[in-house]
Amino acid sequence: MEYLSIVFQEVYKxxxxxxxxxxxxxxxxxxxxxxxxxxxxxxxPNVVGxxxxxxxxxxxxxxxxxxxxxxxxxxxxxxILAPIVTMTLALIAxxxxxxxxxxxxxxxxxxxxxxxxxxxxxxxxxxxGGWASNSKYPFLGAIRSAAQMVSYEVxxxxxxxNVLLCVGSLNLNDIVIAQQNMWFVIPLFxxxxxxxxxxxxxxNRPPFDLPEAEAELVAGYQTEYSGMMYAMFWLGxxxxxxxxxxxxxxxxxxxxxxxxxxxxxxLVPGAIWLILKILLLFVLFALVKAIVPRYRYDQLMRLGWKxxxxxxxxxxxxxASYLFYFNLLPVN
Amino acid sequence: xxxxxxxxYTFSIIAVVSAIMVTAxxxxxHSVFFxxxxxxSISCLFIMIGAEFLGMIMLIVYVGAVAVLFLFVVMMLNVxxxxxxxxxxxxxxxxxxxxxxxxxxxxxxxxxxxxxxKYKPEIFDINNSxxxxxxxxxxxxxxxxxxxxxxxFQISGMILLVAMIGAIVLTFRQRSGxxxxxxIKQISRERAEGVEVLEVQSNxxxxxxx
Numbered sequence: 001m002e003y004l005s006i007v008f009q010e011v012y013k014x015x016x017x018x019x020x021x022x023x024x025x026x027x028x029x030x031x032x033x034x035x036x037x038x039x040x041x042x043x044x045p046n047v048v049g050x051x052x053x054x055x056x057x058x059x060x061x062x063x064x065x066x067x068x069x070x071x072x073x074x075x076x077x078x079x080i081l082a083p084i085v086t087m088t089l090a091l092i093a094x095x096x097x098x099x100x101x102x103x104x105x106x107x108x109x110x111x112x113x114x115x116x117x118x119x120x121x122x123x124x125x126x127x128x129g130g131w132a133s134n135s136k137y138p139f140l141g142a143i144r145s146a147a148q149m150v151s152y153e154v155x156x157x158x159x160x161x162n163v164l165l166c167v168g169s170l171n172l173n174d175i176v177i178a179q180q181n182m183w184f185v186i187p188l189f190x191x192x193x194x195x196x197x198x199x200x201x202x203x204n205r206p207p208f209d210l211p212e213a214e215a216e217l218v219a220g221y222q223t224e225y226s227g228m229m230y231a232m233f234w235l236g237x238x239x240x241x242x243x244x245x246x247x248x249x250x251x252x253x254x255x256x257x258x259x260x261x262x263x264x265x266x267l268v269p270g271a272i273w274l275i276l277k278i279l280l281l282f283v284l285f286a287l288v289k290a291i292v293p294r295y296r297y298d299q300l301m302r303l304g305w306k307x308x309x310x311x312x313x314x315x316x317x318x319x320a321s322y323l324f325y326f327n328l329l330p331v332n
Numbered sequence: 333x334x335x336x337x338x339x340x341y342t343f344s345i346i347a348v349v350s351a352i353m354v355t356a357x358x359x360x361x362h363s364v365f366f367x368x369x370x371x372x373s374i375s376c377l378f379i380m381i382g383a384e385f386l387g388m389i390m391l392i393v394y395v396g397a398v399a400v401l402f403l404f405v406v407m408m409l410n411v412x413x414x415x416x417x418x419x420x421x422x423x424x425x426x427x428x429x430x431x432x433x434x435x436x437x438x439x440x441x442x443x444x445x446x447x448x449x450k451y452k453p454e455i456f457d458i459n460n461s462x463x464x465x466x467x468x469x470x471x472x473x474x475x476x477x478x479x480x481x482x483x484x485f486q487i488s489g490m491i492l493l494v495a496m497i498g499a500i501v502l503t504f505r506q507r508s509g510x511x512x513x514x515x516i517k518q519i520s521r522e523r524a525e526g527v528e529v530l531e532v533q534s535n536x537x538x539x540x541x542x
Contacts, residue, residue, distance in 0.1 A: 110384045
């Protein structure tokens with residue numbers, strides 16, 4: 001009985017986290033399309049509900065009632081597993097995101113490593129989907145995304161090391177609290193820019209959406225998917241984008257901390273600040289999608305390996321030597 | 333404790349079964365997927381014994397990078413169609429004894445190491461410094477790795493670097509007649525050098541210089 005009550009309590013907490021995440025994923029799709037439309041002087045989805053807010057729900061309903069088609073020559077088990085893997089990996093990472101000093105599902109010691117590990121596993125959904133479809137376009141998309149995501153993970157890892165040098169802990173709450181006096185976006189601004197661009201590449205967003213480049217590969221790894229399975233890929237992708245935004249907000253923008261440490265601002269709960277910061281980063285993501293054309297594949301690889309990796313490595317040396325010579329290393 | 337035991341046995345059964353399936357499954361791509369499952373359950377076991385840093389690094393390095401490249405190579409070589417004939421084919425008699433000998437050797441090596449750990453604990457003085465429960469796993473690892481074992485740690489990094497450069501040197505070949513992309517050139521192109529307006533004469537056409 002004791003175990004059961006603990007289990008129920010945890011399930012309740014998990015639902016309380018995941019249901020808002022899923023709802024906000026639906027809303028964020030709407031926001032993405034709206035921002036995209038406004039940049040191009042269009043209206044965007046504005047018919048269903050007030051300001052078109054319910055558009056994503058209408059889309060989801062449409063996907064649910066569509067037939068799921070499984071190609072006869074596909075590898076059926078892996079074909080079905082792929083969207084499930086994408087969705088699960090996008091959702092389990094939210095367990096360690098701190099919404100305030102106490103509001104966190106799992107306050108683990110190696111939180112940032114967990115986030116990094118889960119985001120690096122995200123590539124499997126795409127590879128599995130691309131390979132199991134047993135078709136040329138999905139396969140090309142899968143191969144592209146494997147190379148792309150592995151390349152940009154390296155620079156994200158090195159950027160995380162930069163932040164960790166200033167914090168001295170892998171715990172996400174410690175990282176947030178270390179930014180009490182100054183957000184890391186100010187001293188580590190070049191790293192923030194590189195992190196933002198790498199996050200675009202890691203989540204296959206334009207201008208790095210080569211795995212699903214519709215002009216060359218139809219829809220890349222999603223070509224053979226239909227109905228709810230396609231929607232799951234889609235939800236997982238947007239949940240991943242939100243997650244990368246949350247990671248950026250925690251690493252560089254002070255997480256749940258209020259921007260100014262004075263009376264009326266500190267009354268606002270930390271979760272609201274975190275959500276605002278995530279939204280700010282997401283609007284930047286959406287703007288980039290609207291204004292930047294797609295990269296060529298060799299340019300993409302060159303940017304990852306020859307520009308971002310050396311730059312962030314040099315910055316690690318700079319940060320480390322600065323902290324060492326001015327005796328600012330966080331020692332506990 | 334019961335929950336702990338349940339989780340331990342679940343993860344270890346998954347690890348052992350997927351390790352067997354790596355060799356037994358007929359499709360090479362399936363083998364790699366089972367290998368990934370094996371890595372994941374092993375990292376779960378690491379986390380369960382309190383080595384959370386090791387578990388996460390296992391996930392990041394092996395599952396996030398090494399296995400992706402495995403999968404990449406296996407898919408690119410298109411060996412998925414070749415049926416793996418280890419258990420059913422005629423070659424099985426040749427492969428299995430060698431594999432058995434190697435795995436017995438590794439098994440005895442592990443037995444010796446773990447036996448030494450259990451019966452002569454004073455040999456492993458690292459063991460004592462790690463097990464201070466006041467500091468976290470990551471901190472104690474760092475304290476050992478960057479103080480007592482800094483040279484070994486650096487040398488292992490250099491060995492990896494040498495292996496990487498060696499692989500690049502071995503496979504690198506200078507090819508002639510390849511058109512290289514120069515980014516500076518591409519970006520700094522002006523309209524004047526890219527576009528030319530010509531009077532086209534009838535029945536003669538235009539000769540483009542290349």
